[in-house]
Amino acid sequence: MTTLTIRNLDGGVKAQLRIEAARHGLSMEEEVRMILQNALMRTTSTAGFGSRIHQRFASLADKGLNLPDRTERPRATELPE
Numbered sequence: 001m002t003t004l005t006i007r008n009l010d011g012g013v014k015a016q017l018r019i020e021a022a023r024h025g026l027s028m029e030e031e032v033r034m035i036l037q038n039a040l041m042r043t044t045s046t047a048g049f050g051s052r053i054h055q056r057f058a059s060l061a062d063k064g065l066n067l068p069d070r071t072e073r074p075r076a077t078e079l080p081e
């Protein structure tokens with residue numbers, strides 16, 4: 001484990017951190033660890049939303065998901081005026 005020192009932290013931020021830590025029943029140090037872990041976990045995914053959906057359901061194609069052949073050409077939607 002390593003030690004991280006944060007200098008020049010705004011007093012208001014420190015007070016908010018203390019309140020959030022108490023609300024969660026954690027020490028301020030543990031609250032900071034949780035905040036950093038959660039923030040970094042959100043940014044690890046480089047795939048877009050559509051790619052993540054595709055990955056999640058790609059295995060269904062292997063289980064015999066039969067899609068009907070397209071017989072008509074796509075056409076534009078007619079919107080009411």
